[in-house]
Amino acid sequence: MEYTDVVMENFTCPKHVGEIEDANGVGQVGSPACGDIMKIFLKINGDGVIEDASFKTFGCGAAVASSSMATDMIIGKTIEEAGKFKNSDVVDALGGLPAEKIHCSVLAAEAIQAAIEDYHKNKA
Amino acid sequence: MKRIYLDHAATTPVDPAVVETMLPFFTEYFGNPSSVYTEGRGVKKSIEAARLQIAKAINADPREIYFTGSGSEADNWAIKGIAMKNQAKGKHIITSTIEHHAVLHTCEYLEKQGFEVTYLPVDEDGLISLDDLRNAIRKDTILVTIMFANNEIGTVEPIKEIGEIVKEKGIIFHTDAVQALGNIPVDVKDLNVDLLSISAHKIYGPKGIGALFIRKGVPIDNLIHGGAQERKKRAGTENTAEIVAFGKAAEMATEHLAENAAHMKKLRDLLIKGVMDNIPQVRLNGHPEKRLPGNANFCFDYIEGESILLSLDIIGIAGSSGSACTSGSLDPSHVLLAIGLPAGVAHGSLRLTIGKHTTAEDINYVVDNLIQIIERLRKMSPINADCPIDDAVFDKAAHHHH
Numbered sequence: 001m002e003y004t005d006v007v008m009e010n011f012t013c014p015k016h017v018g019e020i021e022d023a024n025g026v027g028q029v030g031s032p033a034c035g036d037i038m039k040i041f042l043k044i045n046g047d048g049v050i051e052d053a054s055f056k057t058f059g060c061g062a063a064v065a066s067s068s069m070a071t072d073m074i075i076g077k078t079i080e081e082a083g084k085f086k087n088s089d090v091v092d093a094l095g096g097l098p099a100e101k102i103h104c105s106v107l108a109a110e111a112i113q114a115a116i117e118d119y120h121k122n123k124a
Numbered sequence: 125m126k127r128i129y130l131d132h133a134a135t136t137p138v139d140p141a142v143v144e145t146m147l148p149f150f151t152e153y154f155g156n157p158s159s160v161y162t163e164g165r166g167v168k169k170s171i172e173a174a175r176l177q178i179a180k181a182i183n184a185d186p187r188e189i190y191f192t193g194s195g196s197e198a199d200n201w202a203i204k205g206i207a208m209k210n211q212a213k214g215k216h217i218i219t220s221t222i223e224h225h226a227v228l229h230t231c232e233y234l235e236k237q238g239f240e241v242t243y244l245p246v247d248e249d250g251l252i253s254l255d256d257l258r259n260a261i262r263k264d265t266i267l268v269t270i271m272f273a274n275n276e277i278g279t280v281e282p283i284k285e286i287g288e289i290v291k292e293k294g295i296i297f298h299t300d301a302v303q304a305l306g307n308i309p310v311d312v313k314d315l316n317v318d319l320l321s322i323s324a325h326k327i328y329g330p331k332g333i334g335a336l337f338i339r340k341g342v343p344i345d346n347l348i349h350g351g352a353q354e355r356k357k358r359a360g361t362e363n364t365a366e367i368v369a370f371g372k373a374a375e376m377a378t379e380h381l382a383e384n385a386a387h388m389k390k391l392r393d394l395l396i397k398g399v400m401d402n403i404p405q406v407r408l409n410g411h412p413e414k415r416l417p418g419n420a421n422f423c424f425d426y427i428e429g430e431s432i433l434l435s436l437d438i439i440g441i442a443g444s445s446g447s448a449c450t451s452g453s454l455d456p457s458h459v460l461l462a463i464g465l466p467a468g469v470a471h472g473s474l475r476l477t478i479g480k481h482t483t484a485e486d487i488n489y490v491v492d493n494l495i496q497i498i499e500r501l502r503k504m505s506p507i508n509a510d511c512p513i514d515d516a517v518f519d520k521a522a523h524h525h526h
C-alpha cells in the first residue's frame with residue numbers, strides 16, 4: 001500500500017483540525033467497513049456559505065488526510081455546492097487512494113452531508 | 125535519517141555472519157545435492173551439517189528435522205499431514221483462537237474437508253486453560269496444535285503442561301514455535317511435542333526457509349509430493365544456500381540465547397515502563413510475565429493504529445498494529461479480539477518488537493516521541509472519556525464482515 005505525497009502532507013500537517021465553538025452544522029458518521037469515526041463541524045453564514053469547516057477523526061492515515069482535504073475544499077462553498085460534494089472529489093484532490101482506502105474518503109463525504117443535514121434541522 | 129526497526133516479530137535482518145555462510149552456495153557450491161559426483165556430495169554434506177545445527181538448537185535428532193519453504197509450510201504440513209494420515213482414527217482437531225493464520229486457515233480448510241475443529245478460547249492475557257483443553261479432548265481427537273508463543277501479544281503458552289496432557293491421551297501434539305526460537309529455550313524432549321514448526325527469518329536468517337521437527341515414528345502424510353529429497357518426505361531440490369544459512373542462524377541463536385534474551389527483556393521493560401508511566405489511557409496486551417522477551421503490545425484509547433504507525437514511520441521508527449485499518453481485510457486482529465478487547469479498542473493497538481541490536485537510546489527516543497504522537501492524535505480524535513466510542517458503529521462494522 002502506497003500513499004501519495006499529498007496524502008502524507010495532509011496526514012502530517014492536517015488543516016482544520018479541531019472543533020468550531022459556534023458551529024451550526026455538525027455531522028458524525030462511522031464507517032461500516034472498519035469502524036472508524038469522523039466528525040465534521042460547519043459554520044454556515046446567513047447567505048448559506050460555508051465560512052469555516054473543521055474535523056475530528058478517529059481513523060487511519062487516509063481518513064485523516066481525507067478529512068483535511070475535504071474540509072479545505074468546502075470552505076467558501078455554498079451549501080448547495082457542498083451538497084454535491086462527492087468522495088471522488090477528495091480522492092482526486094489527494095492524487096488517489098489505495099483501493100482498500102476508498103471507503104475512508106466516503107466517510108468524509110458522508111460526514112459533510114450529515115453536517116449539512118444537521119444545519120437544516122437546526123434552522124427548521 | 126537513522127531508522128529504528130522495532131518489528132522483529134515480523135522479520136529480522138540477516139546476520140552478516142549468516143550472509144557470509146550462505147553466499148558461496150550460490151556460486152562455488154552450486155551443485156545439486158542429489159547428484160552423485162563431487163559437486164553434489166559436498167553440498168549434501170553441508171545440508172546435513174545444517175540439519176545437525178537445527179537439531180541441536182531444539183534438542184532433537186537430526187533425522188527428525190525436515191526443511192520446508194517457510195514456517196507457514198511447516199504448519200500446513202504438520203496439520204494437513206497428520207489429519208490425512210490419521211483420519212481413520214478420528215477427524216477432530218484442537219487448536220486455539222490466537223494461532224497464526226498459517227494454522228487457523230489450515231484448520232478452517234480442513235473443516236471444509238469434513239474435519240471438526242475446536243478452537244480453545246484464551247483468557248485476557250492470552251493463555252489457554254488446561255481444563256478447557258482436557259474438556260475438549262474426545263475419543264476421535266487426533267491432533268492438538270497450540271502455538272508456543274504468540275506473534276502479536278507475545279504470550280507464551282504452557283506447552284510442557286499441554287504436552288503432558290496430550291501425551292497421556294496418546295494424541296499427536298504440534299506447536300508453532302516460529303516466534304519462540306531464539307527468544308526462549310525450545311527443547312522438544314522437555315516439551316513433549318511431536319511436531320514443531322520453525323522459520324529462519326525470525327532468527328536473523330533468510331526468508332523462505334523453515335523446518336518441521338517430526339518426532340521419530342509419528343505417522344504423517346507428505347504435503348509436497350515429488351522427488352526423494354528430505355528422506356522422501358518433502359520433495360523439491362533443496363534450497364541449499366538458505367538451508368546452510370538457517371543452520372548458522374540457529375546455531376548463533378542458541379549460542380547467544382541467554383544474553384540476547386536478557387538484553388531484549390531489559391529494553392522491553394524499559395519501553396513498557398516508559399509508555400505506561402508517561403501515557404494515560406493505555407493498556408499492555410499479553411501476559412505481564414509469561415511473554416516473549418522482545419514483545420511489547422499496547423492499546424491506546426481513542427486513536428487508531430495506522431495513524432500511529434505512519435506518525436512513527438515519519439520520524440524513523442518501524443512498528444506494527446492490529447488495527448482493522450492496517451489489515452487489508454479491514455478486520456481487527458483476531459488475537460486482540462480473542463483476549464476480549466472490543467474492536468474499537470483493538471483499533472488503537474501498537475506492537476513494538478525488540479531485537480538483539482536495539483539500544484536503550486532507541487527505546488528512549490521511541491518513548492519520547494510516542495508521548496507526543498499519542499497526544500497529537502488524541503487531540504484529533506472525536507472520541508474521549510466524555511464522548512466514548514459508539515460501540516454500535518463497531519458492531520455494525522463487525523456485522524459487515526461476518
Ligand SMILES: Cc1ncc(COP(=O)(O)O)c(C=O)c1O
Nearest residue numbers: 194195196224226275302303323
Ligand atoms: C507464529 C508464526 N507462525 C508462522 C509464521 C509464518 O512463518 P513464515 O513467514 O516463515 O511463513 C509466523 C511469521 O510470519 C509466525 O509469527
Ligand code: FES
Nearest residue numbers: 034059060104449
Ligand atoms: S478509516 Fe479505517 S481504513 Fe481508513
